[in-house]
Amino acid sequence: MINAIVPWGEVHVPNGFGLSDEGLFAYDKKTKDYGYVCPPLAFVSGTSSLSDGSETYDLQYVTSRGDVVIREVRAAELTSRDIESWVGFGIGVTPTNKVPLLRFLVAQRRCIDIKVTYATVGWLNDDEFAANQLISSDPQRAGSLDSGSYDLQPKGTAHEWWKMWSGIRQNAALQLAVAVGLSSVLLRPISQAYPDLRNLLVSFIGNSSTGKTTAAMLAVSVAGNTQPFSQGSLMRSWSATPTAIPIMLDGNHGVPFVLDELSRFKGRDLTDVLYNLAEGTSRVRATKIATLRETSSWQTTIVVTGEHGLLDGTVSAQNDGLRTRVIELESVQWTSSSEEAEFIKTNCSNAYGWLITDLVKWVIFHREELLETFEAAVLMAKRLMADAPYRDRLSIKYAVLGATAVAANKCWPEIGLDAEKIMELAIQHSRRNWSTDLAGRVYMDLIDYLKANQASLLLPNSQYANTKVIGKISMVSNSMFIDLFPREFKKIVTEDLGAQSDRVVLSEFRKRGYLRNEADRQTTRITISGKRRTVVSIKIPEADQCDFTQSQRFDGEGLTKEPFSSGHIKTINDAVLQAMKVEGPVEEPDDRELDAIIDGGDEENE
Structure with missing residues (x-):
C-alpha cells in the first residue's frame, strides 16, 4: 500500500x-x-x-x-x-x-x-531468489517480500558484521557455523543433480557453556533477524507443537532456520517430526470431504540446538533412516570464552542479513563451477569417513558444507573459510552419527544395559538372581552368553534403548554373529527351572565378560564351581547388589514365584 x-x-x-x-x-x-x-x-x-x-x-x-x-x-x-x-x-x-x-x-x-x-522465501526458480528484495538473473526484474513470517530486512551495516567476523574468523568452529548458515543457498542448485539432497538438518549438542546457541545465531545472521521471539525471527523455539513446526517452515527454500533448545519440545516422540523436517514436507492429511489437504514444503538448512541429541534414543527412535538424515555435532566448543559469546550475540543482534544476497548472485552465475566444487567435496568427505556404513549417503551432506566454504571464499575472499578443516571438524564431531550402524549401536548399548542390570540374571543351578528376572547367564566353551526372555528383550531394546523395532534389531544381530541361535531361528531354547524356554541368547564380548560379577562363579569348562545353596545365592546377590549400589534385602521366591517372575515366551516341560 x-x-x-x-x-x-x-x-x-x-x-x-x-x-x-x-x-x-x-x-x-x-x-x-x-x-x-x-x-x-x-x-x-x-x-x-x-x-x-x-x-x-x-x-x-x-x-x-x-x-x-x-x-x-x-x-x-x-x-x-x-x-x-x-x-x-x-x-x-x-x-x-x-x-x-x-x-x-x-x-x-x-x-x-x-x-x-512474494510470500515465500528462497529459490522461486533456477534464476530467482526471494530475499527481502528479489534477486534475479534479470537486473530489470524487481520485487519485494510481502510476508511477516520471515524478517530478512538487513539491519545495521555490512561493515559492522564484517568487523565482528574479523575478530573471530580464526575460530574453526565458528567458521563451521557460518558455513552451516550459508549452506541453505546451495541446496536447491545442488539437488538438481543430486535429488536425494533435500534438506540439511544439523544438530548442535552441548551444555550452555559450549556456545551452541551463539553459534546458531551466527549461522542465521548471514540471512536475517537473529533476535528470538521477535516477529519474523530466524531463531525459533521448540516450544511450538509438532503441527506448528511445518507451518513455520512452509515456503522456505533457501533461508537458514533455527529451532533452539530441544528440551522445550512438548511432544513425546520426535521421530515423525524429524523425518518431516529432513524430507521437507508435512504429513498428508485428509479434509472432511475426503480430499487431500495441501501439504507444506521447504528445502533449506535447519539447525537444532539442545543439551542432548536427536539420535540418542531419548526423543526419537533409533533407526538407520534417521541416522542418514541428520548431522549431529557433539562436544564442539563453539566459543572460546563467555566474552567471545557475548561479543558475537551483541553484534549479531545489531547487524544481520548482509551476506545471503551476494552469495545468491554468485550461485546464479556460477552453477557449473558450484557442481564441480561439490563433486570434489564429496570425494574428500568419503576419504575422511573411510569405510563408514553410511558414507555414501552422509558424504553428500558433509560435502555441502565444504562446497559452501569454497563458494563463500570466491564470493568474499576476506571471509577466509577453510573448507577442509570445516569438513574434518563436522565429520569428527559427528562420528557416533556415522561410524556404526543400528546393530552395532544397539548391541553396545545392550551390553552396557546388561552390566548395569546383572543382578536380574539367573545363574546355572540357582533358583533366582533377584526379585526381577530378565534372563540367565550361560558359559559355553569359555564364551559368555546372556539368555534374555523374548518379552524382556523387546522391552529393553524398544523402551530402554530406543530402537524402533526389536525384530529388525534381532535380524541384524543374527547377521553380525551377536547371537547363539538355532539354525532356522533367531532364538534358542535352554532349560531354566526345569522347563525348556525360548530365549534370545546374546554373545558377550570377551573384553566385557570380566565386568559381570557372576562370571567369577564359572570354572574353565563353563560350569559353576560349586552347587548353590540358598546361602550362596544370597551371598552372590548381596555382592551384586552392593556392586550395583542397590539397597535392601532380597527375598527368596519359591519355584511358583520364579515361574511368575520369568517372562518367558515359548516353553516346554523337560
Whole structure:
C-alpha cells in the first residue's frame, strides 16, 4: 500500500480519458468531447504475487467528504457487480457511470508500475531468489517480500558484521557455523543433480557453556533477524507443537532456520517430526470431504540446538533412516570464552542479513563451477569417513558444507573459510552419527544395559538372581552368553534403548554373529527351572565378560564351581547388589514365584 498521495496531474491514464483535480473524464465519440464521469480516482501502483499470480492495486480517490485516500483493490473486484459496493467507501460509483468507470480502470492498470511480491522465501526458480528484495538473473526484474513470517530486512551495516567476523574468523568452529548458515543457498542448485539432497538438518549438542546457541545465531545472521521471539525471527523455539513446526517452515527454500533448545519440545516422540523436517514436507492429511489437504514444503538448512541429541534414543527412535538424515555435532566448543559469546550475540543482534544476497548472485552465475566444487567435496568427505556404513549417503551432506566454504571464499575472499578443516571438524564431531550402524549401536548399548542390570540374571543351578528376572547367564566353551526372555528383550531394546523395532534389531544381530541361535531361528531354547524356554541368547564380548560379577562363579569348562545353596545365592546377590549400589534385602521366591517372575515366551516341560 502506498502512503504518499500522488498529484492527479502526474497519474498516467490511457487514451480516451482525462484526469484532473476536477474529476475523471471520458471522451465521447458522438460529442467529440470529454464528458464528466465521477470525482477524480485512479490506480497509482500495483503488485503482482509470484505465489498465486493474483494482482492488487492501490486506488487513489476522493471521498464524499473531499478527502484524498488510497485503498487496496483486488483485480477480482473489477467487475460490474463488485464496483457498485465501492460506494460504501465513499467512491463516486453510480449505476450510470459504472460502465465507463470500469472501462477506465481496466485500461488504466496497464499504465501503472506493478511490482512483484512474494510470500515465500528462497529459490522461486533456477534464476530467482526471494530475499527481502528479489534477486534475479534479470537486473530489470524487481520485487519485494510481502510476508511477516520471515524478517530478512538487513539491519545495521555490512561493515559492522564484517568487523565482528574479523575478530573471530580464526575460530574453526565458528567458521563451521557460518558455513552451516550459508549452506541453505546451495541446496536447491545442488539437488538438481543430486535429488536425494533435500534438506540439511544439523544438530548442535552441548551444555550452555559450549556456545551452541551463539553459534546458531551466527549461522542465521548471514540471512536475517537473529533476535528470538521477535516477529519474523530466524531463531525459533521448540516450544511450538509438532503441527506448528511445518507451518513455520512452509515456503522456505533457501533461508537458514533455527529451532533452539530441544528440551522445550512438548511432544513425546520426535521421530515423525524429524523425518518431516529432513524430507521437507508435512504429513498428508485428509479434509472432511475426503480430499487431500495441501501439504507444506521447504528445502533449506535447519539447525537444532539442545543439551542432548536427536539420535540418542531419548526423543526419537533409533533407526538407520534417521541416522542418514541428520548431522549431529557433539562436544564442539563453539566459543572460546563467555566474552567471545557475548561479543558475537551483541553484534549479531545489531547487524544481520548482509551476506545471503551476494552469495545468491554468485550461485546464479556460477552453477557449473558450484557442481564441480561439490563433486570434489564429496570425494574428500568419503576419504575422511573411510569405510563408514553410511558414507555414501552422509558424504553428500558433509560435502555441502565444504562446497559452501569454497563458494563463500570466491564470493568474499576476506571471509577466509577453510573448507577442509570445516569438513574434518563436522565429520569428527559427528562420528557416533556415522561410524556404526543400528546393530552395532544397539548391541553396545545392550551390553552396557546388561552390566548395569546383572543382578536380574539367573545363574546355572540357582533358583533366582533377584526379585526381577530378565534372563540367565550361560558359559559355553569359555564364551559368555546372556539368555534374555523374548518379552524382556523387546522391552529393553524398544523402551530402554530406543530402537524402533526389536525384530529388525534381532535380524541384524543374527547377521553380525551377536547371537547363539538355532539354525532356522533367531532364538534358542535352554532349560531354566526345569522347563525348556525360548530365549534370545546374546554373545558377550570377551573384553566385557570380566565386568559381570557372576562370571567369577564359572570354572574353565563353563560350569559353576560349586552347587548353590540358598546361602550362596544370597551371598552372590548381596555382592551384586552392593556392586550395583542397590539397597535392601532380597527375598527368596519359591519355584511358583520364579515361574511368575520369568517372562518367558515359548516353553516346554523337560
